[in-house]
Amino acid sequence: MRNHTGHGYDQLAGRYQLFENLMFGSRLHRARTALLSSIPACHSALVLGDGDGRLLEALLAHQPECQITSIDQSRKMLEIQQARLSNHPHRDNVTWQQQDAREIRGFNHQFDLLVSAFFLDCFTEQELEKHLPHWLNALQPHGYFYFVDFQEPDTAWKRVRGKLYLTAMHQFFRWYTNLPNRKLVDIDGALNQCPLELLVAQNMSHDLISVRLYRMFTERIDSNRRNKESRLN
Template sequence: MVGVNGYDRIARFYRVMEWAAFGPHLNRSRVAILSDLPAVSRVLVLGDGDGRLLQRLCLEHPDATIVSVDQSPKMLELQRRRVKAIGGEDRAEWIQCDAIDFSPEPGRFDLLVTAYFLDCFTESQLETNLTKWLAGVRDGGCWYVVEFTRPASKLQRVVADPILWMMHAFFRWQTGLPNRSLVDLNPILGRLPIRMVKRQTRFCGMMTSRIYAKMPLTSSP
């Protein structure tokens, strides 16, 4: 697969490339409101890349078991190294597969984590798969989302739009990323059974961290 080979190819240099493009801001946004999450026992992480957020999750939730899904074996290896370095490998499970092919057991997890992951998919892919991934979270559980967002301010867009365009062009070139521009997540999220608990925006409004609570589906009378 183009995507697997591409992410394997950039795995070793990913952190350096990230710093060159965004300095510390991208990683700070990953963990910006992490401490606001409640205590959890079972965590599902999709597409964490080189594992820096996964490592922090292990430290913040020392009693939690974590399942990490990623299609890149080299990224998974980096994740293993980071988790092993803090003695958390016995609490983690790694699954190598495309997240599109992954269906979590319904209600198994207290927390779903997707950080700079959803922008890898087209709008139609998100419409289909977000419901499936969120089904893995129990009612009352949480979803931790960190994503690029297009700022509302026209002035901020002058800065953000060229950066977002170049980012998508690079990942299309290296990994075969299917979408050509940032998908507006708000309409899709508005159709899901979730309630926003906390939100923080950084870096000219183009990096947003959110915590959602999953609401129970209401049955028709």
């Protein structure tokens, strides 16, 4: 039985880019980097589940002053990230941490950018509901969230195409990594519960991929806090 957590991704790590290219060509990578230039200069970033580090490398090029913490549960993926950046002039800006993101605690308001690409779809809806608020809590008030993930296209032929890709992908990840999901989880449902303001968005690959830049919406944080306080009084 393949392990749901690190081991499946460890086995996949060395071939991840090859499989991706066979299935999607360069489309995923174009999506990953599509809105990087829209992110304002940041001092610190938390990157979750970046896999083999291609987004991390591109992020460093756009944010050369940014101190980045990259967390992934897969030791192999982190090794590939490190090898990729071994000669990078800003390599020292990156700190790597092998950890299950569901156990992240203590990053309260530490970062001004959170990055997740094709990561939120690794979790069940219940997990997203529980952990997404913790991950966003790593952001300072007004911090940015750079999000890239799959979505179900709305219109007829794009929807059919999208379903074929998503079904093939879920089968693949279920087999390789024991992903529990059989279909795309309702990521938007989880995001809509969070105090996020959408700044820019772009659909890619015939609407199969959504790239978004959000900012923490502090008025809602403040009003939530006021509501809590008034309930306590």
